Amino acid sequence: MSLLELNRIGHAFFGRTVLEGITLTVERQEIVALVGPSGSGKSTLAHIAAGLVEPREGRVARRYLRHAMVFQDPRLMPWATAAGNIGFPLRLSRAPRRMRRRMIGDAALRAGLLPEDLGKYPSELSGGMRQRAAIARALVTDPDFIYFDEPFTALDVALKRRMQDLVIEAAASARFAALFITHDLLEAIRISHRILVLDAGGRGIAGERLPPGNPGTRDEAAIFALRQHYLTADPLFAHIHDIDERLRP
């Protein structure tokens, strides 16, 4: 049984169809990358899958126990410290107070935040630290499914690499499945078991590719070569960079 199953999902905003006939599944402990040009409806799809948006048509079957999401922006509460933000899901799930401190510290460490940063407010953190706090918040309840919505777009290349490694490691050790949205092919290849390409107009999944090997074991040269191959020789990825949302009819 798949952990997440979307069946013929369709959605429209104010009469304008954004998604149509999207069917996809995510298996246990699998990281699926979803790529597609900007404005093709990736975020909308993630929000539908997570239950934030009610789809106009289609069915969503969620068979995981607990999910979490890392949004496109960090979405930290400015009035709470990093620790307060990371511990927010624990507060919601009524985890015993005594255990929270340790769990927050654990999650922060896994996301690469130092204990001395935990007492700071989001306005006192750097952009990368804020994103790490958002990741720690997603990890803290040990969910078995995590939605990542282009979480690293705003980060510089080196930090991005470190964050990707961090997700790969966390997925391997905590055994969660994930739907990882990105429009960076390199990131998709590095991080996922399977790459889905969303049609540029949101009309279905255009196709899927399985990069050989497992995330974390592929070497850099192979990843880079595969990306070049996808971009130059694979028709599936032909439109991935060339469409601007405003050019759509």
Added chain:
Amino acid sequence: MSLLAACLDRLARLGRFLWSAWAGLAGLALIGALWQAGHEAYGDFILTAPLDTLAAAARLLHEGRAQELLALTTARALAGFGLCALIGTLAGVAAGYSPATLRLSRPVLTLLLGVPPIAWIVLAMIWFGPSDMTVAVTILISATPVVFVGAVEGVVTRDRGLDDMARVFGAGPLRRFLFVSARQISAQLFPALILALGSAFKVAIMAELLANAGGIGGALARARAMLDIAEALAWVSLAVAALIAVEYVLIRPVRAELERWREAAAPWGVKR
């Protein structure tokens, strides 16, 4: 351990606050100087010297009756303020969440704000006579719109992204409101509450004076009848002092507690 740290943090904040009182004192001294200059230019009858006014205020306080009147006016203002804070916040939050109610309440608000407060005093006098009720109703009607608008603003301008975030992590509507929205609403609400408190005091004194309902307003009316400028100024100073005391004892500490993060976000020069 963390309790100790929290206490130390509060103490440090109190210390910084007391230290910043020097700036306030400097401002007061400036006002005092201008006042003194005015006194020397126009004489005792128009403007009593600040020190004489202070002496008059001290005498009023020592006579004992002043404390009673101050307490009466403060209690009336606070009662009106409490009522308007409660009603304004509840109605504002409800209207903020329901666009239909908001559209309905807009014209009502315009109407209420258009009527001069003095008209309400006259009406309330006719309805309730010279009593606490007159004062309370006048405060309620003139100060509630400010609170209402503050609460609506807070709800409408809240960050919906945070709502979605809370929902993803499993918060239902109630906990989304308590944990995420309430904090954002309070940020808009507190300035409105401070404004409302100030106007509650002013309206209370005005209503007392016009309705002859005792309190500081009544004392002011008496001072005017006897053309006792020193006593009038003394009463005004006492009223202002009472307002400031209430504001700094009642509202500022709560606000400081809720907005600790804002202080952390402020640049260094502004912080101290």
